Amino acid sequence: MFRIVHKRQLSDAVFEMGVEAPRIAEKARAGQFLMLRIAEGGERIPLTFSDWSAQDGWVRFIFMRVGKTTHELAHLEVGDSLLDVVGPLGVPTHVDGLGRVAVIGGGVGAAVAYPVARAMAAAGSEVTVILGARNADLLILEDEFRALDGVDVVVATDDGSAGEKALVTAPLGRMAGEGTIDNAMAIGPAIMMKFCAQTAREHGVPCVVSLNPIMVDGTGMCGACRVTVDGETKFGCVDGPDFDGWKVDFEELMSRQRIYVDDERLADAEYSRECSCHL
Amino acid sequence: MSSVDSTGAEKPRHKASRAPRTPMSERPAKERARDFGEVGMGYTQEEAIAEANRCLQCRNATCIEGCPVNIDIKSFIGHIIDGEWSQGVAVLKERNALPAVCGRVCPQEEQCEIACVLSKKGEPVAIGRLERYLGDYDLACEIDHRCVPEVADPSGRRCAVVGSGPAGLACAGELARLGHAVTIFESLHAPGGVLTYGIPEFRLPMQIVETEIEMLTQMGVEIITDTVVGATVTLEELRTTEGFDAVFIGNGAGLPVFMGIPGENLNGVYSANEFLTRVNLMGAYDFPKADTPVWRGRKVAVVGGGNVAMDAARTALRLGAEEVFLAYRRTQDEMPARREEVHHAQQEGVEFKMLCSPVEIVGSDGFVTGFTATRMELGEPDASGRRAPVCVMDSEFTIECDTVIMAVGTRANPLLSNAAPDLELTSRGYIVADETGATNLEGIYAGGDIVTGAATVILAMGAGKRAAQAMDGWLKDLS
Ligand SMILES: Cc1cc2nc3c(=O)[nH]c(=O)nc-3n(C[C@H](O)[C@H](O)[C@H](O)COP(=O)(O)OP(=O)(O)OC[C@H]3O[C@@H](n4cnc5c(N)ncnc54)[C@H](O)[C@@H]3O)c2cc1C
Ligand SMILES: Cc1cc2nc3c(=O)[nH]c(=O)nc-3n(C[C@H](O)[C@H](O)[C@H](O)COP(=O)(O)OP(=O)(O)OC[C@H]3O[C@@H](n4cnc5c(N)ncnc54)[C@H](O)[C@@H]3O)c2cc1C
Ligand code: SF4
Ligand code: SF4
Ligand code: FES
Numbered sequence: 001m002f003r004i005v006h007k008r009q010l011s012d013a014v015f016e017m018g019v020e021a022p023r024i025a026e027k028a029r030a031g032q033f034l035m036l037r038i039a040e041g042g043e044r045i046p047l048t049f050s051d052w053s054a055q056d057g058w059v060r061f062i063f064m065r066v067g068k069t070t071h072e073l074a075h076l077e078v079g080d081s082l083l084d085v086v087g088p089l090g091v092p093t094h095v096d097g098l099g100r101v102a103v104i105g106g107g108v109g110a111a112v113a114y115p116v117a118r119a120m121a122a123a124g125s126e127v128t129v130i131l132g133a134r135n136a137d138l139l140i141l142e143d144e145f146r147a148l149d150g151v152d153v154v155v156a157t158d159d160g161s162a163g164e165k166a167l168v169t170a171p172l173g174r175m176a177g178e179g180t181i182d183n184a185m186a187i188g189p190a191i192m193m194k195f196c197a198q199t200a201r202e203h204g205v206p207c208v209v210s211l212n213p214i215m216v217d218g219t220g221m222c223g224a225c226r227v228t229v230d231g232e233t234k235f236g237c238v239d240g241p242d243f244d245g246w247k248v249d250f251e252e253l254m255s256r257q258r259i260y261v262d263d264e265r266l267a268d269a270e271y272s273r274e275c276s277c278h279l
Numbered sequence: 280m281s282s283v284d285s286t287g288a289e290k291p292r293h294k295a296s297r298a299p300r301t302p303m304s305e306r307p308a309k310e311r312a313r314d315f316g317e318v319g320m321g322y323t324q325e326e327a328i329a330e331a332n333r334c335l336q337c338r339n340a341t342c343i344e345g346c347p348v349n350i351d352i353k354s355f356i357g358h359i360i361d362g363e364w365s366q367g368v369a370v371l372k373e374r375n376a377l378p379a380v381c382g383r384v385c386p387q388e389e390q391c392e393i394a395c396v397l398s399k400k401g402e403p404v405a406i407g408r409l410e411r412y413l414g415d416y417d418l419a420c421e422i423d424h425r426c427v428p429e430v431a432d433p434s435g436r437r438c439a440v441v442g443s444g445p446a447g448l449a450c451a452g453e454l455a456r457l458g459h460a461v462t463i464f465e466s467l468h469a470p471g472g473v474l475t476y477g478i479p480e481f482r483l484p485m486q487i488v489e490t491e492i493e494m495l496t497q498m499g500v501e502i503i504t505d506t507v508v509g510a511t512v513t514l515e516e517l518r519t520t521e522g523f524d525a526v527f528i529g530n531g532a533g534l535p536v537f538m539g540i541p542g543e544n545l546n547g548v549y550s551a552n553e554f555l556t557r558v559n560l561m562g563a564y565d566f567p568k569a570d571t572p573v574w575r576g577r578k579v580a581v582v583g584g585g586n587v588a589m590d591a592a593r594t595a596l597r598l599g600a601e602e603v604f605l606a607y608r609r610t611q612d613e614m615p616a617r618r619e620e621v622h623h624a625q626q627e628g629v630e631f632k633m634l635c636s637p638v639e640i641v642g643s644d645g646f647v648t649g650f651t652a653t654r655m656e657l658g659e660p661d662a663s664g665r666r667a668p669v670c671v672m673d674s675e676f677t678i679e680c681d682t683v684i685m686a687v688g689t690r691a692n693p694l695l696s697n698a699a700p701d702l703e704l705t706s707r708g709y710i711v712a713d714e715t716g717a718t719n720l721e722g723i724y725a726g727g728d729i730v731t732g733a734a735t736v737i738l739a740m741g742a743g744k745r746a747a748q749a750m751d752g753w754l755k756d757l758s
Binding site: 023024027037041042044084087088216219220221223224227233238252256258259260263264267270 | 543
C-alpha cells in the first residue's frame with residue numbers, strides 16, 4: 001500500500017498528489033513515470049513524476065481528470081492509500097548539453113515539463129518554458145516555473161485570457177525562426193506535439209517529444225504501447241517515452257489512443273452513476 | 280516376488296489392472312467454451328485408484344527418467360494404490376513444489392508418460408492426472424494439514440529472488456526449506472508469472488496458484504510486488520545496500536515478438552501477452568466491473584501454433600467471438616502446442632488454417648479489417664527437425680477479421696540486464712548460467728525462461744530448485 005501524503009487541486013480538473021514510495025523516490029529522474037492501480041480490479045495507469053524527495057521518501061504526480069481511474073483518484077484524500085505504485089519506468093529525459101532549449105508544456109503536459117525544465121536548467125541549459133492552455137483557468141504551475149532559476153516563461157492561451165492569444169507553436173516558431181533556441185522538447189496532447197515537432201523541424205531545430213500511448217504493464221511485456229518512430233516499431237514504456245519528434249508517426253499514435261474510447265465512456269458513466277458525490 | 284517400499288517393509292505383490300486408461304471427465308465443449316470455468320474436472324478418488332492400479336510398479340521405472348525433475352513416479356503412484364494420499368503428496372513435493380499446477384499444464388505426453396512402459400501400446404499410465412489428483416487433495420486440506428515442507432533452522436543468510444514465476448517460486452520454496460530468509464521481488468502487482476498473467480483460468484484456476492503461493496508465505500517467504508529489478512532497485516543494490524547474500528534471477532522471457540509486417544500496429548492487433556494479460560491479470564472479461572477493457576472481436580485470427588496461441592484462441596471464444604481461427608505456417612503435426620490443448624481448441628470450435636502465413640495486416644480508419652497471407656508448403660527439415668515451411672509463389676489471399684493476436688514467441692526483457700552491465704548474456708539477451716544456475720557474477724544465479732528461452736513450467740521449476748541447492752552450498756562456503 002502506498003499512502004497519499006499530499007493533495008492539491010491545481011485547476012478545475014487537474015490535481016497534484018504525493019504518495020509515500022521511498023524506493024521509487026530514490027531512483028526517480030525527470031521524464032520518467034510510474035504506473036499506479038488504485039484498488040483491486042482497477043486499471044494500471046501511467047503518470048509522470050512531477051516531483052520527488054529521496055530524503056523524505058515521496059513522489060508526486062499531476063493528473064487531469066479524464067476518465068474513470070483519474071476520477072476515482074481525484075476523490076482520494078491525504079491518508080488514503082493506493083494499492084500499487086511501480087516505478088520509475090521509462091528512460092529519463094536527456095537533459096545535458098542542450099544549450100538554449102524551449103520546453104513546451106501543453107495542458108497537463110506542463111506537469112511533465114516541470115521537472116524536465118528544472119533538470120535542464122540545473123544541467124546548465126538556458127531554458128524557456130512555453131506554457132499553453134485553452135484558457136487561463138486551465139493554466140497550471142505558472143508560479144512554480146517562474147520560481148525556477150535560469151528559466152524564462154512564456155504563456156499562450158487559445159482565448160488570450162492569459163499571456164498571448166496563440167497556440168504554443170506561435171512562440172515556438174518565432175524563437176526557432178529568430179535562431180534563439182538550439183533544441184526543443186514538447187510535452188502535451190499528441191496533436192500539440194505533432195505540430196510543435198513540425199514547427200521546430202521547419203526551422204531545423206531538433207524536437208524531442210514525450211509520448212503517451214496506452215499502456216498495461218509499463219515494463220515491456222505487452223506491447224500495448226507500440227509507436228512507430230522512423231518506420232520502426234518501438235515500445236513507448238521501455239524505449240521511451242521520449243522520442244525524436246521529427247520521426248514519430250503521430251497519426252498512428254492518435255489512432256491507437258482511441259481504441260477503447262467507447263469502453264472508457266461506458267466505464268466512466270457507470271462510475272459517475274454509482275458515485276454519490278457530484279462533479 | 281514382492282516389492283520393498285522405502286521403509287524396507289515387505290508389501291504384497293501389486294497386481295496391475297489391465298483396464299484401459301481411465302478417462303478424465305471434461306465439461307462439454309459447448310458449455311465450457313462460453314465461460315472461464317475449468318475444462319478438465321480431475322479424477323474422483325475411485326478413478327484415481329483405478330488408474331493407479333494400471334501401473335505395473337516396474338522394477339526399472341522408466342517413467343522417472345522421462346520427468347525433467349525425476350519425480351519418483353512409481354512411489355507416488357504406489358501410495359495412491361494404497362490410499363496413502365499424504366505420503367503420495369510428500370513424494371511429489373520432494374521434487375516438485377507445485378504438483379497441482381504441473382499435473383495440469385505439464386506436457387506429460389512427451390515427458391513422463393511417453394517414457395512409461397505402457398506407452399508402447401499407446402496407453403501409458405495417466406501420470407499427470409494422478410499428480411493432479413494428489414496436488415488437488417493437498418490443496419483441499421486445511422492449511423495446517425497440508426504437506427508443508429519442513430523448514431531447517433534459520434541459517435542467518437538472506438536471499439533475494441527476482442520474479443515470482445515457476446522458477447522464482449520453486450527457488451524461493453527450496454531456499455526457505457534450507458533455512459534461508461527469502462524475499463521475492465516481483466514487478467507486477469500479483470505474483471505467479473505466466474501462471475497468473477498468461478495461462479488462462481479454464482486451464483489453471485487462479486485459486487490454485489494463489490493457494491500454492493500462500494503456502495510459500497507460510498514457510499516464511501516474503502513477497503514484495505510492484506518492484507522492478509533494474510528500475511526500482513538494481514541487481515547490484517540487492518547485494519549491497521539491500522544486504523542480500525545471494526540472488527536468484529527468474530525474470531522469464533516476457534517480451535513479445537511481432538512479425539514485423541505492415542499493419543501490425545493497427546487497432547485490434549494484440550500480442551498474445553497483452554491480450555492474455557488484459558483478460559487474466561487485469562480481469563477484462565469482467566469489464567466494466569473491472570476497469571481494464573479489452574477489444575472484443577467478432578472474428579478473431581490468432582497467428583501461431585503453440586500453447587500460447589491455443590490459450591489466446593480459446594480465450595477469444597470465451598469473450599464472445601463468433602469465429603476464431605488459427606493461422607499457422609506449418610501443419611497440425613508440427614504444432615508445438617500440447618495435443619490435448621489442440622484437441623480441446625478444436626472441440627470448442629477454433630478453426631485451424633494450416634500452411635498459412637500472414638504478410639500484411641489491412642485495416643480502415645485505424646482498425647483491423649483482415650490480413651493478407653501466403654500459402655506455404657513443407658520443405659526439407661530445418662534445424663528444429665521439423666519440415667520447414669516455404670512460401671508458395673503467387674498464392675496470396677485475404678482473410679477478413681477484426682482482431683489479430685500474435686502468438687509468435689517472446690524474447691528476453693532487457694530491463695534487468697540493462698542495469699547490470701557486468702552480467703554475462705548471450706547474443707540474444709538471455710542470461711548465461713551453468714547447470715547449477717551460477718552466472719558469471721558471484722552469488723548471482725539464474726534459471727527458467729531467462730536462461731533457456733521460452734520453455735515449460737516444470738523445466739523452470741527444476742532450474743529454480745537446482746539453483747537454490749547450489750546457492751545453499753555457496754552460502755555455506757561463505758562462512
Ligand atoms: C508515459 C505516460 C505518462 C503520462 N503522464 C501523465 C501525467 O503526468 N498526467 C496526466 O494527467 N496524464 C498522464 N498520462 C495519461 C494518463 O495515463 C491517462 O490520462 C490515464 O490513463 C487516463 O485514465 P482514465 O481511466 O482516467 O481515463 P480513460 O477514460 O481510461 O482514458 C482517457 C484517455 O486516457 C488514455 N488512456 C487510458 N488508459 C490508459 C493507459 N493505461 N495508459 C495510457 N493512456 C491511457 C486514453 O487513450 C484516453 O484518451 C500519461 C500517459 C503515459 C503513457
Ligand atoms: C500463455 C502461455 C501458456 C503456456 N502454457 C504452458 C503449458 O501448458 N505448459 C508448460 O509447461 N508451459 C507453458 N508455458 C510456458 C511456461 O509458462 C513458462 O516456460 C514458465 O512460466 C517460465 O517460468 P519462469 O519462472 O522462468 O518465468 P515467468 O513465468 O515468465 O515469470 C517471470 C516473472 O518475473 C517477473 N519479472 C520480470 N522481470 C522482472 C524484473 N525486472 N523485476 C522483477 N520481476 C520481474 C515477471 O513479472 C514474472 O512474474 C506457457 C506460457 C504462456 C505464455
Ligand atoms: S512433473 Fe510433469 S513430467 Fe514430471 S511427473 Fe509430473 S507431469 Fe510428469
Ligand atoms: S513406467 Fe509406467 S507402469 Fe512402470 S512404474 Fe512407471 S508409470 Fe508405472
Ligand atoms: S506498456 Fe506493456 S510493453 Fe509497454
